[in-house]
Structure formats: C-alpha cells, structure tokens
Amino acid sequence: xxxxxxxxxxxxxxxxxxxxxxxxxxxxxxxxxxxxxxxxxxxxxxxxxxxxxxxxxxxxxxxxxxxxxxxxxxxxxxxxxxxxxxxxxxxxxxxxxxxxxxxxxxxxxxxxxxxxxxxxxxxxxxxxxxxxxxxxxxxxxxxxxxxxxxxxxxxxxxxxxxxxxxxxxxxxxxxxxxxxxxxxxxxxxxxxxxxxxxxxxxxxxxxxxxxxxxxxxxxxxxxxx
Amino acid sequence: xxxxxxxxxxxxxxxxxxxxxxxxxxxxxxxxxxxxxxxxxxxxxxxxxxxxxxxxxxxxxxxxxxxxxxxxxxxxxxxxxxxxxxxxxxxxxxxxxxxxxxxxxxxxxxxxxxxxxxxxxxxxxxxxxxxxxxxxxxxxxxxxxxxxxxxxxxxxxxxxxxxxxxxxxxxxxxxxxxxxxxxxxxxxxxxxxxxxxxxxxxxxxxxxxxxxxxxxxxxxxxxxx
DNA sequence: GCGAAGGTTAATAAAAAGTTAAATGCCTTA
DNA sequence: TAAGGCATTTAACTTTTTATTAACCTTCGC
Numbered sequence: 001x002x003x004x005x006x007x008x009x010x011x012x013x014x015x016x017x018x019x020x021x022x023x024x025x026x027x028x029x030x031x032x033x034x035x036x037x038x039x040x041x042x043x044x045x046x047x048x049x050x051x052x053x054x055x056x057x058x059x060x061x062x063x064x065x066x067x068x069x070x071x072x073x074x075x076x077x078x079x080x081x082x083x084x085x086x087x088x089x090x091x092x093x094x095x096x097x098x099x100x101x102x103x104x105x106x107x108x109x110x111x112x113x114x115x116x117x118x119x120x121x122x123x124x125x126x127x128x129x130x131x132x133x134x135x136x137x138x139x140x141x142x143x144x145x146x147x148x149x150x151x152x153x154x155x156x157x158x159x160x161x162x163x164x165x166x167x168x169x170x171x172x173x174x175x176x177x178x179x180x181x182x183x184x185x186x187x188x189x190x191x192x193x194x195x196x197x198x199x200x201x202x203x204x205x206x207x208x209x210x211x212x213x214x215x216x217x218x219x220x221x222x223x224x225x
Numbered sequence: 226x227x228x229x230x231x232x233x234x235x236x237x238x239x240x241x242x243x244x245x246x247x248x249x250x251x252x253x254x255x256x257x258x259x260x261x262x263x264x265x266x267x268x269x270x271x272x273x274x275x276x277x278x279x280x281x282x283x284x285x286x287x288x289x290x291x292x293x294x295x296x297x298x299x300x301x302x303x304x305x306x307x308x309x310x311x312x313x314x315x316x317x318x319x320x321x322x323x324x325x326x327x328x329x330x331x332x333x334x335x336x337x338x339x340x341x342x343x344x345x346x347x348x349x350x351x352x353x354x355x356x357x358x359x360x361x362x363x364x365x366x367x368x369x370x371x372x373x374x375x376x377x378x379x380x381x382x383x384x385x386x387x388x389x390x391x392x393x394x395x396x397x398x399x400x401x402x403x404x405x406x407x408x409x410x411x412x413x414x415x416x417x418x419x420x421x422x423x424x425x426x427x428x429x430x431x432x433x434x435x436x437x438x439x440x441x442x443x444x445x446x447x448x449x450x
Numbered sequence: 451g452c453g454a455a456g457g458t459t460a461a462t463a464a465a466a467a468g469t470t471a472a473a474t475g476c477c478t479t480a
Numbered sequence: 481t482a483a484g485g486c487a488t489t490t491a492a493c494t495t496t497t498t499a500t501t502a503a504c505c506t507t508c509g510c
Binding site: 442 | 466467468469470
Binding site: 451452453454455456457458459460461462463464465466467468469470471472473474475476477478479480 | 484
C-alpha cells in the first residue's frame with residue numbers, strides 16, 4: 001500500500017508521541033518519532049519526511065532552534081514544519097513563523113483536528129509541486145533539470161531533442177504525425193524541411209539507444225511501450 | 226507602494242469586518258469586504274484576491290457553500306481560502322477542509338496571530354520558502370552577511386552575484402530560465418541585456434570555481450548537484 | 451526491382467553563451 | 481566636492497553548441 005506521506009513527530013513527552021503516532025498511523029501515514037531536536041535532525045536526514053511535527057518546548061534542542069536548522073538545509077527544502085504548542089505560548093507561535101515554520105497546532109491535541117490540518121497542509125504541498133516530468137520504461141524525463149535519467153546514468157539532450165522526446169513520451173504508444181510534431185515542437189509558423197525531424201530523432205536514438213522511438217512508416221513516430 | 230497582497234474578507238458582522246480590515250490594512254494588504262457569499266463571489270471574480278477570509282456562519286450563502294463554489298472555479302486555482310470560525314464550531318472546521326479550505330482561524334480573532342498566520346500562508350504562496358541561508362554541497366550561503374563559506378574559506382560576493390547564486394542554489398538542479406532570473410533578481414520592470422546575466426555568472430564562477438553553476442543551452446542556468 | 455518513406459552523414463547556418471574591456475553610475479573618503 | 485574604488489551594465493567580439501539543409505543511402509511493401 002502506498003502511504004499518504006512520511007511524518008516525523010518530535011516531542012519530549014512519551015505520552016504525546018504515542019497518542020499522535022497512533023492517530024497518524026490510523027490515517028495511513030508512516031510515522032517516526034524523536035524525543036528532541038538533536039535526535040530528530042539526523043533521523044530526518046535519513047528518512048526525509050514530508051512533514052515534521054515539532055514541539056516548541058523541549059530539552060536539549062528546542063523546537064525553534066531545530067526548525068531554523070531544518071529550514072537552512074537544502075535537503076529539507078520540500079519539508080513542511082508544523083509546531084505543536086501549548087495555548088499559553090501564543091507569543092512563541094509568532095516567533096515560530098519567524099523561524100520559518102509553515103503552520104502550528106495548539107495543544108491539547110484533538111485527533112480529528114490534527115488529521116484535517118495535516119491533510120490540508122500535505123494536499124497544499126502536492127498541489128504546489130507540479131511534476132514537470134515523465135517516467136516511462138526505465139527513463140525519467142525531468143523538465144526541471146532538462147535531463148534524462150536512466151538508473152544512475154544521466155543524459156543531457158539539446159533543447160529540440162528534449163522537447164521532441166518529451167512530446168512522444170507524454171503519450172507512450174501513440175503515433176504522432178510529422179505535422180503534429182512540427183506544430184508542437186517547432187511552432188505553427190515555422191517552415192522546416194521534413195528531414196529535420198528525422199535528424200533530431202536520430203540524435204535522440206544516438207544518445208538513448210534505438211529501443212525508445214519507433215517509426216510508423218507513412219504515419220509518424222511514437223514512443224515504444 | 227507595492228502591497229503585500231489582496232485579501233477579501235467575508236463576514237456578516239460589520240464589527241468584525243472593520244476590525245479585521247483595519248488590522249490587515251495596517252500590515253500593508255489591500256482589503257475588500259463582503260457581507261455574505263452571494264455578495265462575495267462576483268466581487269472575488271473582479272478583484273482576484275490572493276486570499277479570501279471567510280466566516281463559516283453567514284446568512285444568504287454560508288462559508289462552506291461559498292468555499293465549495295470558489296474551489297470549483299478554475300479562476301481561483303491559486304486563491305487561498307481561510308475560514309473564520311467560532312471555537313464551538315469545531316466540527317465545522319473539519320467540514321471546512323472537506324470543502325477545500327486551506328486553513329482556518331478561530332474566533333475570537335487575535336490580531337498578531339491573524340497576521341502571522343496570513344503572512345505564513347501568503348509567504349508560502351509568493352516566495353515559496355524564504356530561508357535566510359542555504360547549505361548546498363560544500364557551500365554555506367549566508368544571507369545575513371552576503372558571504373559564501375566553504376570550509377574555513379570565506380568568499381565575498383557582490384549583491385547581484387549573491388542574489389543570482391542564492392536563487393539558483395534555492396533549488397539545486399532546477400534549471401532557471403533567463404526570463405525567470407531577470408524577474409526574480411532584477412525585478413519585472415528592469416530592462417537589461419541578456420549578456421548581463423552571463424557576465425554575473427562569469428563573476429561567480431571566477432570566485433567560486435566552475436563546478437557550481439551549469440549551463441543548459443537554450444534553457445538557462447542551474448546549480449549543479 | 452521499383453518507388454516512396456525514412457535513415458544517415460557531413461557541411462553550413464544560426465543561435466546561444468563566453469569573454470573581455472570599457473563605460474557608467476554610485477558611494478565613500480580625503 | 482573631487483578622486484578613487486567598486487558594482488553593474490553594455491558593447492563588440494569569439495567560441496561553442498545546436499539546428500537545418502542537401503545529398504546520398506537504405507529499407508520495405510507491392
């Protein structure tokens with residue numbers, strides 16, 4: 001089963017850890033726990049959680065300090081930090097946002113509320129990170145970096161090559177006509193000779209191998225499935 | 226003066242509208258108000274607010290209904306909806322998230338908390354995550370001092386150089402287009418020649434070495450991972 | 451085996467980025 | 481306030497990379 005996400009809960013009280021863990025696990029999250037910031041940081045490095053629930057008041061390394069360190073580390077650029085805080089600490093809440101936290105939840109923790117808040121935050125996250133990339137066969141075609149990953153191997157394509165491959169791979173198996181390819185990759189107004197597409201196809205095949213792009217004579221090209 | 230963002234406040238109580246408006250305006254937001262959902266929707270269409278503060282309990286069209294309509298409209302895909310709710314309505318809060326709201330704030334409203342919550346939400350939206358410093362590879366990029374630390378070595382960059390490196394390093398591996406770089410580092414209105422970016426890139430490479438910033442021809446620059 | 455569609459190659463054109471030096475403007479300091 | 485220094489920008493030029501074309505070759509169905 002695919003989980004909803006990974007959450008690291010950090011609090012010095014064992015009761016709370018257990019209570020929160022229980023409720024999160026019931027909702028389908030993978031949960032890890034730590035008793036303080038010092039313990040949490042290396043653990044977070046290892047598991048790369050989607051969200052960290054962080055008590056403000058803790059011995060050894062408190063929540064604010066931990067939060068600052070997390071936010072300074074590019075490994076955690078995509079990690080949300082949510083504070084757990086007692087009502088009395090309202091001022092700390094505001095401090096918390098200065099340290100870069102994304103939200104806070106007040107104690108005493110009410111399970112239903114906790115869950116709906118976390119769902120809302122994580123939903124926001126998945127919405128924000130638009131995945132401009134395609135995974136097909138053993139290829140990972142990454143629009144962010146304009147790279148093709150095949151296992152450990154990284155292959156750099158020129159722009160037109162990339163756009164062409166990206167188009168074909170966006171619907172594996174579908175045959176794209178030359179006209180359609182020209183319109184999408186080159187733009188409607190551009191006038192180029194037919195051989196131009198062939199040459200680009202060839203370059204891609206040269207770099208990736210022949211097994212990805214197939215020719216359908218008289219029709220066009222497709223990404224082989 | 227540039228404003229922090231546009232907020233539409235919807236509540237049936239004039240007192241609350243005034244109280245909230247006053248506090249938001251003081252913080253540099255542009256504020257509009259409406260007394261119910263029916264009034265709010267066409268207004269929202271017109272002003273395209275960044276965020277809508279919505280009372281749950283209202284006559285004519287209540288918050289939940291309004292929220293659902295907003296979230297169903299693609300014009301508001303980027304608009305955050307935050308509920309205002311009385312403590313007693315806890316169950317409604319959860320309902321609220323089902324209707325697609327992004328957050329909620331409990332009444333009675335405390336100005337400081339209100340502001341910091343909204344700031345946090347809008348910061349997430351506009352700037353993604355602002356961190357005062359970034360750690361990538363062997364570099365520590367420190368916003369406070371505009372210095373780059375590499376082990377014991379300290380390297381001073383000029384402001385534009387720093388901002389440029391900071392931007393690239395904020396998402397290692399991601400390719401940033403020249404247009405995007407211009408908008409973020411130089412500002413939207415500024416008109417500078419393309420070569421300007423190159424020259425700054427060159428300066429950074431001169432000071433740090435060539436291994437950090439990569440070129441993706443036809444696309445832009447990236448921080449190498 | 452013929453012809454059309456596509457493949458291949460190398461040459462050429464065009465685009466993008468790198469480089470350098472000089473001009474500009476701003477700030478500091480004597 | 482004039483001189484110097486530094487950051488920034490521009491222009492002119494070079495180099496590199498990518499895109500396109502033309503000419504020729506291969507394949508495949510009929």
